[in-house]
Amino acid sequence: MKTQPQTRRWFLKTSAAIGGGLLLSHEPGAAQPTSQDFELNAWLRIGTDDSITLISSQSEMGQGAMTTLPAILAEELGTDWSRVRIEFSPVADAYRNPRINWQFTGNSESTTGFFELLRMMGASGRTMLEQAAAERWGVALAECKADVGYVIHAPTSRSLRFGELAEAASRLKAPEKPTLRDPSQWRLLGKSLPRFEMKDKIRGKAIFGMDFAIPGMVYAAVRHAPVFGAKVTAWDKASISGLPGVIEVVGVPNGVAVVAEQYWQASQALRKLTVRFDQPDQSLSSEALLQDYRAALSGDKWKAVLSEGKALDEKGIQQASENTFSQEYESQFLAHATMEPMNCTAHFTGDACEVWGPLQGPELTRLVIAGALQIQPQKVTVNRTLLGGGFGRRLLADLPLEAALVSKAVGRPVKVIWTREEDVTQDVYRPATLQRITAALDSEGVPTAIAHKLVSPTILQFVYGSAVTEDNDPSCLEGLLETHYRLPSQRVDFHLLKTKVPTSVLRTTGYGPNIFAMESFIDELAHKAGKDPYEYRRKLLRDDRAIRVLDSVADRANWKRRPPRGVFRGLAFTEAFRTHIAHVVELSAVSGIVKIHRITCVIDCGMALDPDICRNSIEGGAMWGLGCAFKSAIHFSDGRTVESNFHDYKILTLEEAPPVDVHIVNSGIKELGGTGEVGPVTLIPAVTNALFAATGTRYRSLPLSRYGLRLA
Amino acid sequence: MRIDFELNGTPASIDCEPEKPLLWVLREDLGLTGAKYGCGIAQCGCCTVHLEGDAVRSCVTPAQRIKGKRVTTIEGLSPDGIHPVQRAWLAEQVAQCGYCQPGQIMAAACLLAQKPKPTDKDIADAMTGNLCRCGTYQRIRRAIHRAADQTNERSRA
Numbered sequence: 001m002k003t004q005p006q007t008r009r010w011f012l013k014t015s016a017a018i019g020g021g022l023l024l025s026h027e028p029g030a031a032q033p034t035s036q037d038f039e040l041n042a043w044l045r046i047g048t049d050d051s052i053t054l055i056s057s058q059s060e061m062g063q064g065a066m067t068t069l070p071a072i073l074a075e076e077l078g079t080d081w082s083r084v085r086i087e088f089s090p091v092a093d094a095y096r097n098p099r100i101n102w103q104f105t106g107n108s109e110s111t112t113g114f115f116e117l118l119r120m121m122g123a124s125g126r127t128m129l130e131q132a133a134a135e136r137w138g139v140a141l142a143e144c145k146a147d148v149g150y151v152i153h154a155p156t157s158r159s160l161r162f163g164e165l166a167e168a169a170s171r172l173k174a175p176e177k178p179t180l181r182d183p184s185q186w187r188l189l190g191k192s193l194p195r196f197e198m199k200d201k202i203r204g205k206a207i208f209g210m211d212f213a214i215p216g217m218v219y220a221a222v223r224h225a226p227v228f229g230a231k232v233t234a235w236d237k238a239s240i241s242g243l244p245g246v247i248e249v250v251g252v253p254n255g256v257a258v259v260a261e262q263y264w265q266a267s268q269a270l271r272k273l274t275v276r277f278d279q280p281d282q283s284l285s286s287e288a289l290l291q292d293y294r295a296a297l298s299g300d301k302w303k304a305v306l307s308e309g310k311a312l313d314e315k316g317i318q319q320a321s322e323n324t325f326s327q328e329y330e331s332q333f334l335a336h337a338t339m340e341p342m343n344c345t346a347h348f349t350g351d352a353c354e355v356w357g358p359l360q361g362p363e364l365t366r367l368v369i370a371g372a373l374q375i376q377p378q379k380v381t382v383n384r385t386l387l388g389g390g391f392g393r394r395l396l397a398d399l400p401l402e403a404a405l406v407s408k409a410v411g412r413p414v415k416v417i418w419t420r421e422e423d424v425t426q427d428v429y430r431p432a433t434l435q436r437i438t439a440a441l442d443s444e445g446v447p448t449a450i451a452h453k454l455v456s457p458t459i460l461q462f463v464y465g466s467a468v469t470e471d472n473d474p475s476c477l478e479g480l481l482e483t484h485y486r487l488p489s490q491r492v493d494f495h496l497l498k499t500k501v502p503t504s505v506l507r508t509t510g511y512g513p514n515i516f517a518m519e520s521f522i523d524e525l526a527h528k529a530g531k532d533p534y535e536y537r538r539k540l541l542r543d544d545r546a547i548r549v550l551d552s553v554a555d556r557a558n559w560k561r562r563p564p565r566g567v568f569r570g571l572a573f574t575e576a577f578r579t580h581i582a583h584v585v586e587l588s589a590v591s592g593i594v595k596i597h598r599i600t601c602v603i604d605c606g607m608a609l610d611p612d613i614c615r616n617s618i619e620g621g622a623m624w625g626l627g628c629a630f631k632s633a634i635h636f637s638d639g640r641t642v643e644s645n646f647h648d649y650k651i652l653t654l655e656e657a658p659p660v661d662v663h664i665v666n667s668g669i670k671e672l673g674g675t676g677e678v679g680p681v682t683l684i685p686a687v688t689n690a691l692f693a694a695t696g697t698r699y700r701s702l703p704l705s706r707y708g709l710r711l712a
Numbered sequence: 713m714r715i716d717f718e719l720n721g722t723p724a725s726i727d728c729e730p731e732k733p734l735l736w737v738l739r740e741d742l743g744l745t746g747a748k749y750g751c752g753i754a755q756c757g758c759c760t761v762h763l764e765g766d767a768v769r770s771c772v773t774p775a776q777r778i779k780g781k782r783v784t785t786i787e788g789l790s791p792d793g794i795h796p797v798q799r800a801w802l803a804e805q806v807a808q809c810g811y812c813q814p815g816q817i818m819a820a821a822c823l824l825a826q827k828p829k830p831t832d833k834d835i836a837d838a839m840t841g842n843l844c845r846c847g848t849y850q851r852i853r854r855a856i857h858r859a860a861d862q863t864n865e866r867s868r869a
Contacts, residue, residue: 062809062846194805201810202801203793204746204786208811211745244729264736339750339758339811339845388748388811389845420751612805616848620808623847646755646843655840657849 035163038170040125042094043073043118046166050149052077053085057095057114059105059360060088060197061390062620063676064613067196068111069118071188071610076122076181077129078146079162081188086196088384091362103363104463106395106505108577108674111609115672123178125169132168133160183669190666192612197386209343209358209385210417217345217413218247219263220406221270224255224426225277227639228284228500232256236274243269250409252402259410263417282639284500289636292497293434296455297328302493303471306481309489312449314438316491321440321448325528329437329520330701331513333634334430335649336506340388341423346403347413352379353404358387360394361463368397369404392505395463396428424649425641429634430506431457431499433476433513437521440489445529446540449489452480452518457503458496459510471496478510479518479576479681484546485537501636507624507677511576512684519572519685520700523692533571533689534559541573545667549573549580549604556663557584557600566590567597570690572682579673580604580665583622583686589694594704595712596626596658599683604665605673611664614675618662621679627652629684630704630711656711717778720788730776734768735759737775738785746786746814750843757842760815761785767822767838786814789821797821800859808846816842820856829860 035049045053054073058065070086089095096103097113130144133151137144137158144151150159183190200206225232235256237249245265250257256275260266310316317324344357346369353369362382370377387394399416407414418426433456440449459475461468467475473496480492526536534554541547550573554560563569566588573582584600599622608614631650635642643649688699691709699707713730716723719742726741733752738744738761747770750758754769761770762784763777789795797820807813816839823830823838830838835856844852 062807064808192805194802195807197810198802198805198807199793201807201813202798202817204744204814206810207745208748210749262736262740264732264740337845339748339756339809339843341749387809389809391845417749420753420756616805616808616851619850620844620847623849624845627847645753646751647753651843651845652847652849653840653843654849654852655836657847657853660850 038166050163061387065110072118073122128169221266306492326438329517336393338389344399348408428504431503479514553582553602568694572685577674625680625683734773735770800855806851
């Protein structure tokens, strides 16, 4: 990747921004056709009709990025929020996440990665407008203040609309160090705004990838080889000749696409198409995989990824201490199953390709298409629609590539749509993990050393391969390399397992399985020491911020008061995605039927820029976590995925959904934390810890359905 | 096969295979993309529309079943988007990704038409087949109660 000096970034302008993405406004049809837009920087355009177009670099997949990020710009600019229009950015250097210099939406970094940059960009635009006004009036810049769409000169009671200043402001040099508004003056940030696109979503007018259409577009239905590693060897086009609407049959990587005038026609024809696949090794199964995991865990191929203090490993702990404790934990394979099945639209036109779709990884999409179609990267235009869920699946460029290849083959714009069955069986899964934690304990039952062994397939290979080496993948280790607990000796050993199963990023990434293991283990240690799980954790925690979150959740859940008869509580705490989070789960368990009565959650994400959007995300994260804890699992048999649709890949239903009380602690704005993925992380161990309190049984392997447990 | 029916209060006519699912008739033949494809086998509820006032899964409803019947989609639930359920959804800021929400709203509107004051149990029974991957269930439940309260207040007034 090319590096870009960060300090220069916000001077960048990009004329490509115009027309680069889909435009959304509060009220459609508000723009005046005679208006002309002027670009103040890559993130801001102001029309002569006072319209304000803010650019969203981040995809909107339900996390609220297209509301909160433009609100940062609008706050600094001093604009009237109701006049704002929002456009998704094209692929350009200006829109890269400053933290890793790459354009993507994920890793809970939409606000944490862009907050400082967008404040600067908004403030820069405001200063340029103020300067344009100062020059026009011939007064001092310091006397001109931008506010709700005007620049005002208070001493002479004069004002100019942003639209009147846009052209002049756009010609000015961006200020070196614009002054940021003091947070005490904020009108948008820190408040709960209605989501920008909410009205469209409740009217059925929101345009997801599935809904996007352009003239002349045709549809492709795709079937892939069901066995991992298999290829399509032949198909018989004659088997669907004469079927209505059918245009062409096209080979795609590992599969075949039927192209037709309508999707329904394409999907019906595909069902009738005779396709032959080759017969590679089909020995892959969940049982065989588990043996691979077990062999790795008991083997000697390890990479030491953390050594702190004496850094005793398992053997060292057994030798050094009389009082040791060791347990194993297992998390399952999961599918993304975004509510909007996978799809993308592409139009290849000889030396260029334009793509429209629900995408988290526009820059990767550009590179993949340019490489595969042998065209210049700048000839690949990537436009984003809304995403009907992402969860990491849409970081990959496989759908855009398929659409581009099919478009190239038929010479028309093509929308590729996968069935839910293709989505589930051809996913890149959240990898299962197997881990063992061993502790040396002092006479009080407090750990003096912890050794952690983790076996996991890759998470980042397909989306950020440059971070992955032969024996390491940083995402797999999340949550293990830094802990808020006082542990004098720490050792983490990692085995990056090679499997035939394609694995990738899924909401919670490494944090999910690792914190399930760690927070279960800490709970076991508390029990072994005969201590209350809250008091035990509190004594182990090192810093005030963590203790405040733990105290706060205990307080709000009435931890110190005994729950009603038959009701039991479980607790878990961690920091993940830069946010501190703790859950208390209250449940009853009778004959394997688990009733969750109440979930209490406290987060400290530094400062919630939009509290209600954060809350919604944490509430939903708890529901996601309950589904993962109890129901969702991907299995393999005969070389392929067993589950295929929502009848066997189960997620939480409304009937099972308990109330969630989310409390946000704002500890300060220095270090923002993400809230998109963190919600399920502590929920899952809080559930299993509560189940231990209720039943006396430790559940160390997910999902809980394998023990016959189910939600009431 | 020619099929005449009523769509969002207006007479409509299509010519298609009798077994083509209503979902694809709406999306492809009539250009109404509010009802969503989610599973194709009536397991998720994203495609929920009203057929003669009942919530049905349009992905498994063959076109021939709508002949002579009334079909209402999210686009026609309330043309200006101010159906009490939609207003409640706005007030509670229910949606995250929003893909399932047209189906949720149609299912909720049907429930409220049949049970103006639903209990949590009624809501669970009526809505549990409508999946939401973002997990907005708590807000859906709250929004349905809110819509019920508002509708009942108006009818008392």
